[in-house]
Amino acid sequence: MDLLIFQAPILMIQASMDGILLGILFALIAYGMALQWGVMNIINIAQGDLVILGGYIAYFMYLYGIHPAWGVIVSPIIMYFVGIGIYKLVINKVVDRDLFISILATFGISILFMQLMNFAFGADVVLANSGYGTTMLFDNSVTLPNSKIFAAIISILFAIGLVLYMKKSKLGRAIRATAQNARAAKILGVDTEKVYAATFGINAALCGVAGALISITFTIHPYMGLPYTIRSFMIVIVAGLGNLPGVAMSGMGLGVFEEFADYILGTEFRIGSVFLLLVLILVYRRFKLSKKREYLK
Amino acid sequence: MNKNIILYTFILIFGLAAPFVFPAFKVQLSILCVLIVLAITWNIQGGEMGYNTFGNILFYGLGMYLCASVQVGMFFPLAEWTESGGEKTFVHTPAQFFQGFGVGLAVAAVVPAIVAGLIGYSILGLRGHYFAICTLGLGVAAGEISGGIEIIGAGQGFTTPPFPKVGSLEARGEFFYFCSFIVLVLTFIAVKSIYSTRFKLVLNAIRDNEDKAEAMGIQTMKYKIIGWMISAFFCGLAGGIMGGLVGYIDSTDVAFDGREMGVFMVLMAILGGKGTLWGPVIGATIFHIFKEGFWTFFLGWQYVALGVLIVVIVIYFPEGIMGWLREKYPEKFGEVIDDADRKAQVELK
Numbered sequence: 001m002d003l004l005i006f007q008a009p010i011l012m013i014q015a016s017m018d019g020i021l022l023g024i025l026f027a028l029i030a031y032g033m034a035l036q037w038g039v040m041n042i043i044n045i046a047q048g049d050l051v052i053l054g055g056y057i058a059y060f061m062y063l064y065g066i067h068p069a070w071g072v073i074v075s076p077i078i079m080y081f082v083g084i085g086i087y088k089l090v091i092n093k094v095v096d097r098d099l100f101i102s103i104l105a106t107f108g109i110s111i112l113f114m115q116l117m118n119f120a121f122g123a124d125v126v127l128a129n130s131g132y133g134t135t136m137l138f139d140n141s142v143t144l145p146n147s148k149i150f151a152a153i154i155s156i157l158f159a160i161g162l163v164l165y166m167k168k169s170k171l172g173r174a175i176r177a178t179a180q181n182a183r184a185a186k187i188l189g190v191d192t193e194k195v196y197a198a199t200f201g202i203n204a205a206l207c208g209v210a211g212a213l214i215s216i217t218f219t220i221h222p223y224m225g226l227p228y229t230i231r232s233f234m235i236v237i238v239a240g241l242g243n244l245p246g247v248a249m250s251g252m253g254l255g256v257f258e259e260f261a262d263y264i265l266g267t268e269f270r271i272g273s274v275f276l277l278l279v280l281i282l283v284y285r286r287f288k289l290s291k292k293r294e295y296l297k
Numbered sequence: 298m299n300k301n302i303i304l305y306t307f308i309l310i311f312g313l314a315a316p317f318v319f320p321a322f323k324v325q326l327s328i329l330c331v332l333i334v335l336a337i338t339w340n341i342q343g344g345e346m347g348y349n350t351f352g353n354i355l356f357y358g359l360g361m362y363l364c365a366s367v368q369v370g371m372f373f374p375l376a377e378w379t380e381s382g383g384e385k386t387f388v389h390t391p392a393q394f395f396q397g398f399g400v401g402l403a404v405a406a407v408v409p410a411i412v413a414g415l416i417g418y419s420i421l422g423l424r425g426h427y428f429a430i431c432t433l434g435l436g437v438a439a440g441e442i443s444g445g446i447e448i449i450g451a452g453q454g455f456t457t458p459p460f461p462k463v464g465s466l467e468a469r470g471e472f473f474y475f476c477s478f479i480v481l482v483l484t485f486i487a488v489k490s491i492y493s494t495r496f497k498l499v500l501n502a503i504r505d506n507e508d509k510a511e512a513m514g515i516q517t518m519k520y521k522i523i524g525w526m527i528s529a530f531f532c533g534l535a536g537g538i539m540g541g542l543v544g545y546i547d548s549t550d551v552a553f554d555g556r557e558m559g560v561f562m563v564l565m566a567i568l569g570g571k572g573t574l575w576g577p578v579i580g581a582t583i584f585h586i587f588k589e590g591f592w593t594f595f596l597g598w599q600y601v602a603l604g605v606l607i608v609v610i611v612i613y614f615p616e617g618i619m620g621w622l623r624e625k626y627p628e629k630f631g632e633v634i635d636d637a638d639r640k641a642q643v644e645l646k
Contacts, residue, residue, distance in 0.1 A: 099425055104563065107607060108606070112601055113604075115598075115600035226437065230430075230434060268441075268444065268445035269442060269445050272442040272445065275434040275438035276434070279431055282420075286419060
């Protein structure tokens with residue numbers, strides 16, 4: 001237990017800034033989670049592994065001499081087709097079934113992806129160096145890597161773009177209609193099968209963007225997927241489905257929580273504290289709802 | 298009934314004779330016993346109660362750490378033991394070893410059950426996938442947190458006391474085999490007798506429709522917690538034996554290994570057939586044979602195979618072996634189907 005953060009309050013600003021920038025990335029992943037959960041009613045445990053896979057695409061561009069920031073454009077395109085592929089192979093068979101089946105099936109995909117990535121890319125922790133330098137604030141006592149600021153801006157741009165796409169385009173409207181009532185949408189001539197595939201593809205593309213940004217700002221490793229899944233799940237249940245500002249806010253909140261946990265409890269408890277927070281949030285909601293004699297649906 | 302007695306006698310004799318007939322497979326057979334126990338305990342929850350948990354690995358890992366810690370802590374300072382790592386500065390005498398192991402197992406069974414009872418009220422109030430994700434979080438959190446605690450070895454792991462020099466070279470394997478076999482028999486008898494009471498019907502009612510069960514006057518929460526405690530009791534026992542058998546405990550790779558044991562127990566129960574007595578036993582046996590074959594001949598590709606296996610079983614075979622048999626031969630499961638029913642079934646298709 002290290003209480004340095006209370007002796008030097010400037011570290012709190014550092015942790016908060018780091019947390020907010022990190023949280024914007026989490027919110028982007030959570031947005032994809034909310035999308036597929038709302039539309040297809042599945043929970044995708046492999047979400048985090050899609051993020052890591054997207055990160056490796058950017059990393060490989062970096063290895064071959066292309067600036068990894070281009071991964072932000074290349075990675076979602078590749079990941080979109082990966083997502084469609086996963087949908088055609090597995091997800092379309094679990095859409096209408098019990099939620100537990102989707103959890104378990106995507107858990108299988110997650111294990112499969114982990115190991116395939118481990119074979120293909122090795123078990124090392126890697127980082128694509130963007131060479132963006134750092135920004136100093138408050139008399140050089142708060143340092144912010146420019147790559148993190150870049151990641152946050154790109155995430156916001158993608159999120160805004162997606163919201164506009166959902167509002168204006170034909171496919172976006174079809175997706176929203178399916179989310180509201182799949183059967184009614186089908187009756188009115190929406191090809192729900194296509195909508196589902198597109199939704200999963202868009203989700204995978206979002207994961208690709210987030211992964212590329214994570215490979216620039218943080219590190220990636222084949223086995224790091226599950227925490228991202230849990231974070232996005234947590235953000236979605238705190239914010240509620242279809243509450244976009246809520247997703248952004250709770251994403252940033254989670255980021256700040258994590259940075260503070262990192263400073264106060266120590267880095268070895270960071271992931272553990274995230275998972276514990278999930279349990280606490282679920283338990284809190286359970287007691288809140290039980291007062292009204294309801295339960296989490 | 299007569300047939301059943303013959304079957305049980307045969308299995309018992311086979312189980313008692315197995316380590317002498319197949320001496321080379323003693324460790325594998327002990328692991329099989331532990332796996333069957335885990336599958337049976339998962340089935341109480343996932344199969345009978347309808348609460349699909351990923352978190353029973355919590356009790357397994359807890360039992361593992363508790364058994365080893367008690368076994369060491371009863372005679373030597375625990376912190377110094379873990380600090381010295383694998384080096385044998387402290388040596389258990391045979392009496393100390395067995396005494397410690399016995400007390401350790403008792404603690405490893407009781408404490409997880411108490412933990413389940415304590416957290417049960419808050420966590421079993423969650424339903425469906427919230428419960429599944431919450432327990433998944435619990436399991437991973439336990440692994441991550443125990444990996445940061447110094448006194449039980451933190452990241453470098455915990456070496457359990459080595460087996461003392463008694464008897465022949467085979468003694469260690471035989472001891473752990475009989476421990477795990479006895480636990481398996483106890484678990485099976487306990488679960489079988491539970492399944493023949495009203496308790497099982499209550500669990501099934503909770504699975505089929507919890508709100509209705511509550512409306513009928515069943516205190517569902519009480520039964521859910523008791524069910525989870527029974528599950529945790531045997532899970533912890535299995536973990537304690539497995540810790541002694543493996544000889545080395547690591548927080549994320551052995552004890553709270555959600556990627557292996559945590560998934561295995563779900564998979565074994567589903568493969569054999571959820572909600573049946575024999576399903577988990579059959580599922581675990583088949584799975585263990587498959588796993589050992591694959592782990593031996595395709596080392597490195599085992600997780601790929603595991604991932605594919607999960608997807609295939611879950612999508613194409615969710616009823617499991619027992620469910621398939623039941624559909625094929627309903628008469629053998631005590632379901633009376635007359636000709637009119639059979640005709641109606643055919644017409645439905």
